[in-house]
Amino acid sequence: MKLKNTLSQQINYLLKNRSGSRLEEQIIDLIFVEPFSLENNLLTQTLKQKRKEIEKKYDCEIKEMYKKQIKGEIII
């Protein structure tokens, strides 16, 4: 889990220091996933990510993650 924290801090650090960054542009959590590739049909022919399909594939995990967030807040 430490890896997760370090990475998400790193991401937020990068986002914060981007020129013209805004307060909302910070992530609260992340999920590790399999690479997006042509084979698993998550990339287009021009190697762009198929955002809709990717979100659909990890739908459960994403929902789970946000649920955890909501619970965490109430405890705090």
Place this chain on the structure above:
Amino acid sequence: MWEYLNHKNGNVLAVKNLRGKNKEEFNYSQLNKKITKASKGFFNLGLRRGEVVALISENSPRWLIADQAIMRIGAINAVRGCNSPAIEIEYIIQHSKSVGLIIESRSVWEKLSIKNQIVENLKFLIVLEDESFGDFLGWNTFLEIGNKNTSEQYEELIDKCSADDVATILYTSGTTGKPKGVPLSHANLLHQITNLACIADPKPGTSVLSVLPIWHSYERSAEYFFFSCGCSQFYTIPKFLKDDIKQIRPTVMATVPRLWEAIYDGFFGALKKMPKFKRNLIRLLIRNSSTYKKNLRKIRNIDLYETSFISKLISLFLVIKSLPLHYLASLLLWPNILKQLCGKNLKFPINGGGALPEHVDLFFESLGVNVLVGYGLTETSPVLTCRRTWCNVRGSSGQPLPFTEVKIIDENNSILKYREIGRIFVRGPQVFEGYLDNTQASLEVLSIEGWFDTGDLGFLIPNGSLVITGRAKDTIVLSSGENIEPNPLEIEILSSNFISQVQLLGQDQKNLSALIVPNMELIENKFAEKNLLEMNQDFEIKKYFKSANKLFIKK
């Protein structure tokens, strides 16, 4: 408009600032006088029809006066909030070719970096809430200028203004640092003012609590509309919303989903602290009322999906079963809870800027608050559709406003049937005519026949209500209504060597999050040196990051 309102409700409180630095309040006749004075002031400073003034400030009565004064002489304002990054504000001032600059406070000016370059092109600089400093005129000094006599030209100028003139330029939130300018004409805004009446018809003197930033098209059109009804606007800020909502007891509020979620969370937070018996009783009653309302909706045919005759019968049975308890609860309990939550007078709670989560929607419905969810974009001034009190289909964004056409098309440009999902195109008097100095972007979204591509996906149901299902564009809209372009952020994130692919998430959520495809090879390498991973501080991460960079290059 202000002259008319002056005659009709001169003595009605128009606007009051509850939380700003200067807690001013004006009635309609005072407001009208101030606007006239300010518009003469702008005239005397050399502002003319068609010229642009950048207005960088949050809500305040002074904002309103400056805004209306600029519009009265046919000039245009480009608006933005104080919290935008300096680079964005600078871009807006230059891109809109502003001849004047109005800022809320000294701090806004201090964060800009290319001051000289900006001042060169300006006829005047005004600061709203602070005293005069440097080249900036303080508000009262500025109004003095309006006391001087104006030439006949001033009257001529006002007569010349027409509805097709551009009234304001709004900038879309552009994460790239180069937001697109959306010019809206007086006609665009007037369509909203005249047609929002079919959603809410507040009487003069009705209290309106406004909490959203005025430089968003949604709050802006809503405010203009409420002023045109002679309502009393109270300005507050999100931090004090909870107190002010109880004090003001607003009848009308323009809000975003985030606010409703906050009230909802707050309620269930408080519920947890109650004694067990009371808690379970309230839970039971809410569930009961939810069943009642949900099934009543099915019978009345204002549900999202078609209901068969048999399921209607079941619903009817459930309605009858839950009626007595619901009746009791709504008589004894709900009014008290509502008083605690949002002041009991709330009659037209309008929601825009994003979809309301179903559970929140149902919760308020159970308590008897009919949230009116609307849909629109900056480019459409913004309201396109909105739920009506008499046809409030939960889950939908309501029926189109008058004179507004909506069509749903598939990839081959053919029009789809009811309940088939496709891209939403709209046409109507509130749709803008193209981005400022950006023909290419305009051509991408506007067709020759005037159809505007919203970039959203959705479907229509037979009573004309529009249901939004997602976005065709990549833009992520958080539940606060904030738009985020994920691509530039993702590119930035990819600059980390540990991440090979990334996708940002957060549509309709409070915060962003990310799907990460880690660079396993590198991470496993690093895992050997466990200490490094324990580093938390920003500067240490930076160091860590640097050493990692070196590592990568060596490879």
